[in-house]
Amino acid sequence: MFKKLMSIFILAAVTVSLSACSNQKASTAEAKANNNIDVVVSFNPMKEFAEAIGKDKINVKVVVPEGTEPHDFEPKPRDMESISKAKVFIYNGLGAETWVDKTLSTLNNKSLITVEASKGADLIKTTDYDPHTWLSLKEAKVETKNIKDALVKADPDNKDFYEKNYEDYSKKLDELYSEYKAKFDTVKNKNFVTGHAAFAYLCRDFSIEQKSVEDMFAEGEPTPQKMKELTDFAKTNNIKTIFMEELASPKVSETLAKEVGAKVEKIYTIESKEDNKDYIQSMKDNLEKIYDSLK
Template sequence: MKGKRSRTWSILLILTLLLMGGCSRPAEEAQGNTEEKLLVYASFYPMYDFAKNIGKDKIDLKLMIPPGVEAHDWEPTAKLMGEMEKADVFIYNGLDIEPWAEKMTGSIENDQLITVEASQDVDLIKAEEHEDEHEEEEEHGEYDPHVWLNPMNAMKQAENIKNAFVKADEENKDFYEANFEEFANKLRALDEKYKQELSNMKRKEIVVAHAAFGYLANRYDLEQVAITGLSPQEEPSAAKLAEITEFAKDHSLKYIFFETLTSPKLAQVLAAEVGAETLVLNPLEGLTQEEINAGKDYIAVMEENLAALKTALGE
């Protein structure tokens, strides 16, 4: 009898342990899933970077325009639009740099989607007027869309993104607010560094591949002369190239800037014509995969841009 009772207790103990294990697993899984991340889509790199700084590990962040692809002429696929049906937040710059954005949001069946036009409430500058008639039609719109190249504008865009995250996930408001303040302080420091290091340069004129640097030039009292207009795909006329060549010679410019995601050919031809060298000035419309793998981000690239500007303006 004693051995029988012992076996019975052993069986009961094993069954109890099995039941406890079976009950605890869903509880553990539930505990692991208590914090659902916001699903966030960002149109192109600066929007992605700002969102990443604010959302950190509480968001599942997707970059829509792939690394190394120029932002001006990209279009979303039907597959991507279908995936966005599940998104919580969609971030885009606005000002027609993503002409597909508003059309896409209008066609997505997702009443809960929070859409952020990050350039809202930024002080805008008018698009440059070009002499060529065809260029008028190819520009983005009335205003220059490259607002993020002024760190103070970038801070406003980051604030707009932060507000959207708070709206979508109010429980984590303090987290997003703290991250925004941390990033804003980095942007203030970057702005101060630009102001201090560019204030005493012997030159103020920069010749750039396309007219992306108007906000940066305005902020730091520089003069931007662009080979092409707001879109790098534009082709300048012979008269325009002759005018820029004369400008570069008159000002004895030693450097002509080109970009990483577009052909450097025009900048190289112009540099050869005026006896100058070429340097990269990155408009941050997108990073290459190599740059991302190397750990570069908005702040790092803007610091590289500052170093390039100091080289060009200091000679």
């Protein structure tokens, strides 16, 4: 009986101790989170870059929900409140988020550090500037530097931490660029077909060319004339893969692929987080699929 009572007592003591440790850890984590820099970002690529630089010293909130085209998004009052209460607000710019200027003009937070991540990028202009700068490994370095500078400004005590994370991330971008620059330099065919014209910056990085079913903002169905041009192009250039994206219409890509006897492959615009891949993984996947289609 005595041994049984002692066993119960010891078990109870261990349970209480473990519970106390668990609560202490939770409290420590909560206190740490409360001391972090509050960062609000417009959509997924900005989240990827901010977390790569800020890691566990920032709390990140995303305004545009997963699966939503950022160009078409309209912020709710709760979104505007989140931005107003943040220390740092990061957006891409160049019209990717048409709602930003109006939103920022209504805020009362004079100390808010705003970051137009694409500022200083080497821009591509058609009728307007192409906003898809994050889909270039080279321009991603510009964007992450702008984000790093803002985090240093918001939290100067941790400058070395942000600087090191930026250098580490830049190295990863450089390594991926070098790997695929060598690969793309070996292919003679430089043309591939996408769902919408999001990949001009990626193309410039590697001296390849995209033909797209839809325009850069994936607006509107292509005309019969545009479809005929794409069909003729695909047949003439022996295109074996038609790429499609999650936020652009897959049906048109599928129709074109069927017409020319090609397969359909998914490619990432990274506007939302897909297949649980981070930015580096998504870009590597994109580059490998495009390279395979050109061989």
